Amino acid sequence: MTKTAAIIGGGVIGGGWAARFLLMGWDVRVFDPDPEAERKIGEVLENARRSLPGLAEVAMPNEGALSFHDTIADAVIDAIWIQESVPERLDIKQKTFAEIQAACHPGAVIGSSTSGFKPSELQTGTARPNQIMVAHPFNPVYLLPLIELVTTDANNAELIETAKGLLTGIGCYPLHVKKEIDAHIADRFLEAVWREALWLIKDGIATTEEIDNAIRYGFGIRWAQMGLFETYRVAGGEAGMKHFIAQFGPCLQWPWTKLMDVPELTDDLVDAIADQSDAQSGMHSIRELERIRDNNLVSMMRALKAQDWGAGALLKAQDARLADPVVLSDQAVRTVARAVPLDWTDYNGHMNEARYLQAFGDATDKFMELVGCDAAYIAAGNSFFTAETHIRHIDEVHAGHKIHIDTLCVMGEGKKMHLFHQMFEGDRLLATGEHMQIHVSLETRRACDPLPAVAAVIQKVAAAHALLPKPAGIGKAVGVKG
Amino acid sequence: MTKTAAIIGGGVIGGGWAARFLLMGWDVRVFDPDPEAERKIGEVLENARRSLPGLAEVAMPNEGALSFHDTIADAVIDAIWIQESVPERLDIKQKTFAEIQAACHPGAVIGSSTSGFKPSELQTGTARPNQIMVAHPFNPVYLLPLIELVTTDANNAELIETAKGLLTGIGCYPLHVKKEIDAHIADRFLEAVWREALWLIKDGIATTEEIDNAIRYGFGIRWAQMGLFETYRVAGGEAGMKHFIAQFGPCLQWPWTKLMDVPELTDDLVDAIADQSDAQSGMHSIRELERIRDNNLVSMMRALKAQDWGAGALLKAQDARLADPVVLSDQAVRTVARAVPLDWTDYNGHMNEARYLQAFGDATDKFMELVGCDAAYIAAGNSFFTAETHIRHIDEVHAGHKIHIDTLCVMGEGKKMHLFHQMFEGDRLLATGEHMQIHVSLETRRACDPLPAVAAVIQKVAAAHALLPKPAGIGKAVGVKG
Numbered sequence: 001m002t003k004t005a006a007i008i009g010g011g012v013i014g015g016g017w018a019a020r021f022l023l024m025g026w027d028v029r030v031f032d033p034d035p036e037a038e039r040k041i042g043e044v045l046e047n048a049r050r051s052l053p054g055l056a057e058v059a060m061p062n063e064g065a066l067s068f069h070d071t072i073a074d075a076v077i078d079a080i081w082i083q084e085s086v087p088e089r090l091d092i093k094q095k096t097f098a099e100i101q102a103a104c105h106p107g108a109v110i111g112s113s114t115s116g117f118k119p120s121e122l123q124t125g126t127a128r129p130n131q132i133m134v135a136h137p138f139n140p141v142y143l144l145p146l147i148e149l150v151t152t153d154a155n156n157a158e159l160i161e162t163a164k165g166l167l168t169g170i171g172c173y174p175l176h177v178k179k180e181i182d183a184h185i186a187d188r189f190l191e192a193v194w195r196e197a198l199w200l201i202k203d204g205i206a207t208t209e210e211i212d213n214a215i216r217y218g219f220g221i222r223w224a225q226m227g228l229f230e231t232y233r234v235a236g237g238e239a240g241m242k243h244f245i246a247q248f249g250p251c252l253q254w255p256w257t258k259l260m261d262v263p264e265l266t267d268d269l270v271d272a273i274a275d276q277s278d279a280q281s282g283m284h285s286i287r288e289l290e291r292i293r294d295n296n297l298v299s300m301m302r303a304l305k306a307q308d309w310g311a312g313a314l315l316k317a318q319d320a321r322l323a324d325p326v327v328l329s330d331q332a333v334r335t336v337a338r339a340v341p342l343d344w345t346d347y348n349g350h351m352n353e354a355r356y357l358q359a360f361g362d363a364t365d366k367f368m369e370l371v372g373c374d375a376a377y378i379a380a381g382n383s384f385f386t387a388e389t390h391i392r393h394i395d396e397v398h399a400g401h402k403i404h405i406d407t408l409c410v411m412g413e414g415k416k417m418h419l420f421h422q423m424f425e426g427d428r429l430l431a432t433g434e435h436m437q438i439h440v441s442l443e444t445r446r447a448c449d450p451l452p453a454v455a456a457v458i459q460k461v462a463a464a465h466a467l468l469p470k471p472a473g474i475g476k477a478v479g480v481k482g
Numbered sequence: 483m484t485k486t487a488a489i490i491g492g493g494v495i496g497g498g499w500a501a502r503f504l505l506m507g508w509d510v511r512v513f514d515p516d517p518e519a520e521r522k523i524g525e526v527l528e529n530a531r532r533s534l535p536g537l538a539e540v541a542m543p544n545e546g547a548l549s550f551h552d553t554i555a556d557a558v559i560d561a562i563w564i565q566e567s568v569p570e571r572l573d574i575k576q577k578t579f580a581e582i583q584a585a586c587h588p589g590a591v592i593g594s595s596t597s598g599f600k601p602s603e604l605q606t607g608t609a610r611p612n613q614i615m616v617a618h619p620f621n622p623v624y625l626l627p628l629i630e631l632v633t634t635d636a637n638n639a640e641l642i643e644t645a646k647g648l649l650t651g652i653g654c655y656p657l658h659v660k661k662e663i664d665a666h667i668a669d670r671f672l673e674a675v676w677r678e679a680l681w682l683i684k685d686g687i688a689t690t691e692e693i694d695n696a697i698r699y700g701f702g703i704r705w706a707q708m709g710l711f712e713t714y715r716v717a718g719g720e721a722g723m724k725h726f727i728a729q730f731g732p733c734l735q736w737p738w739t740k741l742m743d744v745p746e747l748t749d750d751l752v753d754a755i756a757d758q759s760d761a762q763s764g765m766h767s768i769r770e771l772e773r774i775r776d777n778n779l780v781s782m783m784r785a786l787k788a789q790d791w792g793a794g795a796l797l798k799a800q801d802a803r804l805a806d807p808v809v810l811s812d813q814a815v816r817t818v819a820r821a822v823p824l825d826w827t828d829y830n831g832h833m834n835e836a837r838y839l840q841a842f843g844d845a846t847d848k849f850m851e852l853v854g855c856d857a858a859y860i861a862a863g864n865s866f867f868t869a870e871t872h873i874r875h876i877d878e879v880h881a882g883h884k885i886h887i888d889t890l891c892v893m894g895e896g897k898k899m900h901l902f903h904q905m906f907e908g909d910r911l912l913a914t915g916e917h918m919q920i921h922v923s924l925e926t927r928r929a930c931d932p933l934p935a936v937a938a939v940i941q942k943v944a945a946a947h948a949l950l951p952k953p954a955g956i957g958k959a960v961g962v963k964g
Contacts (some may be wrong), residue, residue: 012717041839094520138700138701139716141716144699144700144703144704145699146694146696146700173699175692175695175696175699177688177692179685179687185682185692185693185696186697186700187686188678189696189697189701190701192675192677193671193710195674196670196674197671197710197711200667200670203661204661205661205663205667206667208710209499209711209713209928210657210659211709212708212709213655213657213668213708213709214628214630214657214667214668214671214709215625215668215671215705215710216707216709217626217628217657217675217792218626218668218706219620219668219672220707220709221626221793222775223697223698223705223706224703224705224706225698225702225778225779225782226694226698226778227693227695227696227702228690228694228697229690229691229693229755229758229759229763230759230771231775233759233763233768233771234772234775237494240756241755241756242752242756245752245755250946268911269726271723273711273723274723274724274727276711276712277712277723280711280712281712286715286716289712289716292789293704293707293708293713293716295791296707296785296791297704297707297788299785299786299788300703300706300785300786301796302785303781303782303784303785303825304778304781306781307777307778307781307824307825308684309777309778310699311698311703324959343788343789346507347858347860348865348924352843353839353868354834354836357838357871358836359836361835364521366797375829378829378830385878386875387875387955388872388874388960389839389871389872389873389875390870390872390959390960391839391870391871391872392869392870393867393868393869393870393871395823396867396927402830408939416962418960433701434960435524436960436961440835442831443829462882475873475959477957477958477959478870478871478958478959479870479918480959
């Protein structure tokens with residue numbers, strides 16, 4: 001059954017939550033008194049639609065239904081997750097919780113996007129404290145997986161587990177913080193860095209652009225994949241963490257940071273920051289910067305996915321949860337169903353030719369797996385290598401569009417497995433890929449027959465597919481009409 | 483003429499410098515009294531060889547010569563860059579500078595890898611203060627581009643410009659810090675975050691793994707591409723930086739960070755960190771973690787390169803500086819010369835089939851550019867699309883190996899341009915790619931003739947290439963012997 005989320009408070013954060021729930025197949029009911037809310041959430045949703053689906057190597061659920069409501073009571077009907085993203089004032093938040101709890105299901109999760117308040121502060125004076133927890137996301141909410149889930153002893157243990165499961169289901173990583181503190185974990189770091197940055201600007205040491213470059217050309221790239229401690233563990237070398245701390249720890253006693261004081265935000269300092277930021281980024285509109293950011297994030301997260309590491313490992317796990325089971329059949333096999341990722345397009349604005357082959361390669365991998373040439377078979381020293389490929393490009397396709405590939409086994413005898421892939425967007429044929437796979441020993445790197453069980457499956461499916469009508473374009477050379 | 487660098491002090495940092503200089507074609511002379519220095523630098527160099535060359539889309543210079551020397555005086559002979567990476571004690575550093583300056587060229591740059599000392603402290607009491615500047619790198623030095631170049635008024639302005647040029651030449655980004663402070667810029671942030679992290683562990687709020695996840699699943703990925711201020715500029719939306727500071731700034735007054743105090747590094751705290759780090763990462767050796775880290779960094783930096791942003795934009799600029807000019811010829815045209823990047827290999831351990839097509843696509847792009855279908859031609863609304871491709875995989879190739887592609891124009895008439903690419907490692911044929919390109923209007927997305935100037939060049943080169951011996955494999959269908 002379709003799940004329902006209520007979004008109380010739109011804006012960038014509420015809109016990001018709405019987009020993530022919708023694209024993961026949830027219905028979303030929004031309450032936001034801002035007359036611009038619908039437009040604003042629409043803009044976030046547009047960004048999310050172009051970036052999120054292509055993060056997956058599998059088909060995403062069908063998008064849920066989005067509706068806007070005049071009252072909180074109306075918005076929370078049927079919701080099993082209610083996300084509060086109203087302004088960061090405790091009195092406003094507590095008033096909002098009272099309205100939510102007067103109308104919502106007592107078993108629903110009420111998550112707060114607060115970056116500063118402790119859950120115990122949010123729970124104080126509410127009808128059912130056990131429902132309310134901090135679920136603090138990071139912008140853009142539709143792409144970044146981290147959610148700080150902060151709970152108290154008042155929270156129901158079962159509901160916490162439910163919350164973790166639901167967050168994981170929409171592709172998030174719930175980091176369960178069991179001991180509440182102001183600002184949770186990540187924002188404490190952000191605060192510390194922000195404060196230091198203000199001093200550097202105030203003292204004229206560096207501009208906003210120089211500070212950004214100091215971060216993104218150096219430790220920022222490191223942190224994107226390993227964080228702080230694992231990075232230092234590697235830096236410390238074989239001597240280990242204790243050695244690293246012995247080396248680095250004493251520096252903490254040195255007068256290196258300005259962090260003992262809070263710099264006053266005078267008009268001069270604010271102007272200096274705003275002017276420097278204009279000089280650095282003013283050539284791009286915020287909308288352009290959002291798209292640049294999302295292109296970068298998607299590209300880097302997909303790069304990490306190919307390495308099965310960090311945020312990329314989360315994406316791989318999400319794919320495994322979302323993937324529809326595929327079985328061999330006497331008909332063409334649906335080996336790929338996915339959206340075109342942002343990083344698969346090129347200067348012509350469409351999917352780059354090499355990405356067609358990447359998708360066909362994925363189709364071949366899936367077909368291999370189905371005939372028994374799976375990870376264990378490969379680990380045991382056998383595999384198929386591609387000997388030849390013939391791609392015919394029939395039509396264009398663009399980022400975010402849904403594609404699928406149907407695969408026929410044209411021939412399977414001895415060392416050879418001859419496949420024919422057809423790539424579609426809906427009914428529209430985009431390309432065909434004809435592949436000759438050769439079975440090899442990974443030890444000798446030479447051709448050899450598949451193991452008997454795999455050979456038998458290939459022969460059986462090839463015999464069945466031989467009875468199907470032969471698609472156009474098989475067996476042609478380049479430049480010869482199909 | 484080959485440039486020479488002297489590396490005074492090996493280890494992880496000095497070794498990283500050595501590797502970067504060597505792989506960018508410099509000769510490197512090392513002084514390090516550690517009897518293990520040669521082995522240690524060899525290990526860093528091995529990591530660098532597998533990761534750095536593939537960051538480029540063009541051929542790297544030939545690797546320089548590495549030599550080890552018993553005295554500083556011997557090491558600094560002929561060096562135009564001398565990099566000091568000795569232990570972080572001012573007396574040791576100053577003694578080292580004295581030995582260096584007694585033997586080195588007075589016009590050489592003497593860079594210090596210090597993460598904490600100010601250049602004025604390093605210069606004090608030296609024979610020629612104008613030579614000595616801070617050139618603070620980030621680990622792994624062979625991959626991360628940031629160098630904090632910190633100078634004083636004692637430094638010669640011309641030498642500073644020389645230093646910037648040499649750093650840029652080896653693929654680094656010199657961030658010139660003109661007003662010296664302890665710990666420069668980036669390490670002030672690292673200090674602030676490290677200190678906060680120690681408190682979180684000491685107070686039992688989070689483990690090392692939870693802290694790393696809080697960073698790498700959230701703001702870490704953001705910072706890898708935009709840093710702090712540009713990230714917040716986007717978050718602030720159309721209202722701009724002033725609005726953002728008005729919203730976020732006051733939070734600084736709240737008691738959110740523990741940064742007023744320095745936590746004492748008791749045995750208990752050190753043990754807690756070491757134990758948690760073992761639990762988090764102990765399943766991998768440091769050597770494994772280094773390779774995982776480098777795979778991740780290369781993949782993300784190359785992802786950013788495809789977006790021409792951040793550290794990736796630096797790589798693109800570096801390619802432009804390194805690229806050898808290519809011209810059309812009556813012989814096959816050398817359209818690609820590069821190393822196989824780490825992220826082009828797959829579970830079979832060799833270059834993935836889709837990456838062969840990516841390299842052939844790059845070869846096609848270069849050939850298009852040479853016949854006049856360049857960025858301006860495409861911006862004016864014309865391009866070639868690939869209609870068909872036939873790839874024959876002849877042999878395997880692995881990460882870090884040098885490949886090149888020679889391109890023939892088999893036919894060029896009307897809308898059609900028929901190319902035949904041959905990919906080699908040295909003399910070994912790896913694959914052929916036969917491509918039918920169709921000239922299109924980017925407005926109508928339909929086939930049309932090229933503009934006359936481009937058509938004339940294509941016809942001319944096709945006529946010349948028609949006189950060459952026809953390579954095996956042209957015009958064959960999949961499964962037909964070439």
